[in-house]
Amino acid sequence: MSAASDHLAVLPIVLPIAASGLMLLLDERRSRLKAAISLATTTALLATALALAWGAMDAPQVYRLGNWVAPYGIVLVVDRLSAMMLVLTGVLGLAALVFAVARWDRAGPRFHALFLLLLMGVNGAFLTGDLFNLFVFFEVMLAASYGLVLHGSGEARIRAGLTYIAVNLIASLFFLVGVSLIYGTMGTLNMADLARRLSGPAGPEAGLFEAGCAVLGIAFLIKCSAWPLGFWLAPTYAAASAPAAAILAILSKVGVYVVARLSLLLFGTGASAGFGQGWLLAGGLATVAYGTIGILAARDLTRAAAYAVMISSGTVLAALGTGSRPALSGALFYLVGSTLAAGALFLLAEILQRGRDPAAASLAVFADEYRDPFDDEGASETGRAIPAAVAIVGGGFLLCTLMLAGLPPLAGFVGKLAMFSGLAAGAMTPVAWGFVLVLTLSSLGTLMPLVRLGIQGFWVPHEGPDPVIGRLEFTALAGLLAVCLGLTLWGGAGLAYTDRTVAWLAQPDAYVRAVLGGGAP
Amino acid sequence: MEIVLSLGIGLFAASGVWLLLRPRTFQVVLGLSLLTYAVNLFIFAMGRLRVGAPPVLEAGADAARIADPVPQALVLTALVISFALTALFLVVLLAARGITGSDHVDGREPGA
Numbered sequence: 001m002s003a004a005s006d007h008l009a010v011l012p013i014v015l016p017i018a019a020s021g022l023m024l025l026l027d028e029r030r031s032r033l034k035a036a037i038s039l040a041t042t043t044a045l046l047a048t049a050l051a052l053a054w055g056a057m058d059a060p061q062v063y064r065l066g067n068w069v070a071p072y073g074i075v076l077v078v079d080r081l082s083a084m085m086l087v088l089t090g091v092l093g094l095a096a097l098v099f100a101v102a103r104w105d106r107a108g109p110r111f112h113a114l115f116l117l118l119l120m121g122v123n124g125a126f127l128t129g130d131l132f133n134l135f136v137f138f139e140v141m142l143a144a145s146y147g148l149v150l151h152g153s154g155e156a157r158i159r160a161g162l163t164y165i166a167v168n169l170i171a172s173l174f175f176l177v178g179v180s181l182i183y184g185t186m187g188t189l190n191m192a193d194l195a196r197r198l199s200g201p202a203g204p205e206a207g208l209f210e211a212g213c214a215v216l217g218i219a220f221l222i223k224c225s226a227w228p229l230g231f232w233l234a235p236t237y238a239a240a241s242a243p244a245a246a247i248l249a250i251l252s253k254v255g256v257y258v259v260a261r262l263s264l265l266l267f268g269t270g271a272s273a274g275f276g277q278g279w280l281l282a283g284g285l286a287t288v289a290y291g292t293i294g295i296l297a298a299r300d301l302t303r304a305a306a307y308a309v310m311i312s313s314g315t316v317l318a319a320l321g322t323g324s325r326p327a328l329s330g331a332l333f334y335l336v337g338s339t340l341a342a343g344a345l346f347l348l349a350e351i352l353q354r355g356r357d358p359a360a361a362s363l364a365v366f367a368d369e370y371r372d373p374f375d376d377e378g379a380s381e382t383g384r385a386i387p388a389a390v391a392i393v394g395g396g397f398l399l400c401t402l403m404l405a406g407l408p409p410l411a412g413f414v415g416k417l418a419m420f421s422g423l424a425a426g427a428m429t430p431v432a433w434g435f436v437l438v439l440t441l442s443s444l445g446t447l448m449p450l451v452r453l454g455i456q457g458f459w460v461p462h463e464g465p466d467p468v469i470g471r472l473e474f475t476a477l478a479g480l481l482a483v484c485l486g487l488t489l490w491g492g493a494g495l496a497y498t499d500r501t502v503a504w505l506a507q508p509d510a511y512v513r514a515v516l517g518g519g520a521p
Numbered sequence: 522m523e524i525v526l527s528l529g530i531g532l533f534a535a536s537g538v539w540l541l542l543r544p545r546t547f548q549v550v551l552g553l554s555l556l557t558y559a560v561n562l563f564i565f566a567m568g569r570l571r572v573g574a575p576p577v578l579e580a581g582a583d584a585a586r587i588a589d590p591v592p593q594a595l596v597l598t599a600l601v602i603s604f605a606l607t608a609l610f611l612v613v614l615l616a617a618r619g620i621t622g623s624d625h626v627d628g629r630e631p632g633a
Binding site: 132143146150155158159162163165172176179184 | 546549598599603605607613621628
């Protein structure tokens with residue numbers, strides 16, 4: 001705990017909050033400087049995440065905050081799963097930020113501060129090894145997301161934001177009830193300590209403990225918008241501004257991550273093994289079904305992307321519920337690809353809709369809200385059309401569609417195939433067949449509306465100018481899609497990584513040893 | 522004492538849920554606040570109820586005569602966070618009232 005590299009684990013939290021604080025000191029007029037600091041911080045976050053992922057390849061890194069020994073102090077744990085999620089956050093965050101810098105960051109005050117605060121909350125939630133600390137990071141993340149949903153103002157956003165905030169405040173109360181029940185029954189909130197105590201015989205309060213976990217689970221399932229707790233997601237994401245919606249796509253994955261982490265750690269083996277698995281499977285499949293129906297009914301691309309986020313969460317939850325390790329590995333691979341593709345689709349949808357309605361593009365965005373008079377001389381990135389912008393957007397749209405629908409040859413297909421073949425490696429029970437059936441139908445159900453919306457967007461002749469795409473916006477999109485393509489090309493390496501991640505997650509006692517030290521009984 | 526506390530929590534929670542389901546935004550805020558009180562009392566109760574037991578550890582003190590300080594610390598954190606978020610929610614409610622001209626949770630009067 002002395003070398004500088006040991007402190008790398010705390011950087012994903014410290015860096016964004018420091019930069020975010022710095023933003024508040026800077027005047028709104030200095031938007032170029034703010035954008036530069038924000039971009040530098042996010043790039044550094046991505047680099048840190050990659051370095052952490054490299055370091056966590058073989059053994060997890062445990063960082064004790066204030067050097068207090070677990071379970072008394074709070075620990076940050078970088079293992080393969082959290083490192084993977086950190087990298088995903090970094091990539092998506094950087095792309096959304098680059099896209100926003102083109103023009104969206106000036107649609108309202110304090111975009112960069114909120115954005116960095118959101119990244120800090122998300123990173124913290126992925127890293128922490130303590131349930132109450134997780135609550136705090138959740139609240140930081142949510143508070144920043146409330147601001148980002150409202151970014152750009154306008155009636156639709158405020159209405160959607162109202163529901164979003166109300167639902168998430170109630171989810172936080174569930175979180176608190178669950179956490180306090182767990183503390184009341186087990187006397188600890190450290191995840192590793194919980195897992196250690198659970199590995200012994202069931203105590204007299206095991207029922208109450210499981211009830212606490214169920215209440216806690218409801219909070220996370222609301223967050224990952226599992227059916228029937230996820231009706232808030234589609235209107236909110238559809239109303240949010242494009243870069244905000246793209247980064248919100250990672251928010252619902254935080255819920256999925258926590259559910260996966262806790263259910264594998266606490267209920268993998270021991271007294272309460274397998275708790276809640278059936279519910280996860282049923283809830284996940286219902287979410288996929290609901291998301292598919294929703295995307296079939298979607299009339300614009302942002303709403304379709306919102307339902308795609310839902311389908312992707314549901315798929316991972318259902319794969320977790322099957323209890324099959326190879327299927328979970330495929331699902332984790334699918335999670336990365338589908339989150340990136342959904343984020344890209346939000347960005348694409350904004351570009352397309354901007355071309356659709358030229359009057360609304362300039363008015364609706366900047367009407368009735370903050371706009372700095374000193375900012376006008378800065379060249380607007382939107383005005384400069386790249387030739388063949390439509391072709392670029394069209395090609396990107398094709399990639400997103402293939403990724404989200406899970407069609408060959410892209411990574412979405414690799415992930416789905418890995419899930420199916422993983423299930424087929426075990427006994428094909430009727431439940432497994434049902435899983436395969438629902439997922440295959442959802443592929444079809446995703447493909448049809450996206451093709452329909454694509455035809456409407458690209459081939460149907462329409463009034464007004466063609467969509468234009470700025471250089472920065474193009475960079476953001478191209479970056480996201482390049483990562484999607486990279487996932488496809490190096491799919492074998494990706495699957496090998498998730499295989500080893502799942503193998504690590506399947507040994508809760510190794511996690512306990514890493515956090516509490518080898519001497520723990 | 523236990524019965525009084527649990528009845529109190531139940532009453533807070535029940536009134537909170539009822540208010541939460543009302544159509545006016547101000548009622549929703551009050552409902553959320555009441556629910557927060559209920560949850561905070563619940564967290565407090567999870568440290569077990571003890572009379573005259575301070576949550577402060579002194580040298581040579583008997584552990585059996587000391588209340589668990591952790592839930593009390595948790596309550597403090599939860600209080601601060603929920604207070605801040607309620608304030609934030611109030612601002613959004615005011616914005617919604619200003620923009621839509623209605624304090625209905627749907628942003629428009631029923632039947633309008």
